[in-house]
Amino acid sequence: MTASDHPAALPLFGHDQELALFRKALESGRLHHGWMIHGEAGIGKTRFAFACARLLLNGVDLQSRAGRQISAGTHPNLLLITRRMDEKRKRMRQEIVIDDVRPVQDFLHHTAADGAWRVVIVDAAETLNRNAANALLKLLEEPPNQTVFFLTCPTPSALLPTIRSRCRLLALDTLSLEQTRQVLRHHGRNGAELDTLAGQAQGAPGRVLATDQGTDRTARHLADALLETGENADSDALASLLRHDDGFAVLCSLLGEGLANRARDLAGQGKLIEASKAAEAFSSLQALQRETERFNLDKNQAVRQAAAIASAS
Structure with missing residues (x-):
């Protein structure tokens, strides 16, 4: 930075x-x-x-x-x-x-x-x-x-x-479309790229700026699949992600963000049991990430555990 x-x-x-x-x-x-x-x-x-x-x-x-x-x-x-x-x-x-x-x-x-x-x-x-x-x-x-x-x-x-x-x-709430465009312009995005990223951001331009890189893009696709459809993790995509030092951390961050948002949205809808389940998954994911980093555990195993936690929520 x-x-x-x-x-x-x-x-x-x-x-x-x-x-x-x-x-x-x-x-x-x-x-x-x-x-x-x-x-x-x-x-x-x-x-x-x-x-x-x-x-x-x-x-x-x-x-x-x-x-x-x-x-x-x-x-x-x-x-x-x-x-x-x-x-x-x-x-x-x-x-x-x-x-x-x-x-x-x-x-x-x-x-x-x-x-x-x-x-x-x-x-x-x-x-x-x-x-x-x-x-x-x-x-x-x-x-x-x-x-x-x-x-x-x-x-x-x-x-x-x-x-x-x-x-x-x-x-803090998400940004309006025009505010999102202002952020992206400030970071040098213009033309068709600006329009594409502004649409993808959904009011969170910092997220698309971060995921506009190879490692983050792979992690985003994996996180979306696990959170939205509950699909089993793509083994090839996980292997590709783990070739990068920060791959595991990026995936955990994206999964944690998704689980936190899910818990909040479900609680707002009055679905307290489902919200509690998402919150527990968020806590489990955080614990897994801390232990993996602290004790230098096998990230191949840890990333599959993270995927299992997210897909089961």
């Missing part, structure tokens, strides 16, 4: 009402210390969190000193927690581990100048492993003054109930 592609440097498209809600809460003087920003993958949850951070840190003007610091990731009162590189294995971790969360302690011990806000953004909070989640929970239980946490995740049920209870939930 280049600096210009980082969510902190990207404009926010859509979500005007939700941003206005946050601004109103800020202006009220009774701002909640924890916000859980949830919604489908690819709709701009992380961009939204950074937009809120700009309001808190007086960085809305991108050319101001604070604005430039936020875009560059160097603002002293802003900390981003996300998955990091596993230096031993030379690849991105599939979960946020305790070492990723420890810097928050030092960050919060730093006294912000002139009573300014301090902001912690936990991106893809659903990937927190147990130790990291418990460490974050302790911080949320006794937050310092003038500190706000933003957690992004696909659905609140992806996180510990104790963490959810300490956050204000803020759901």
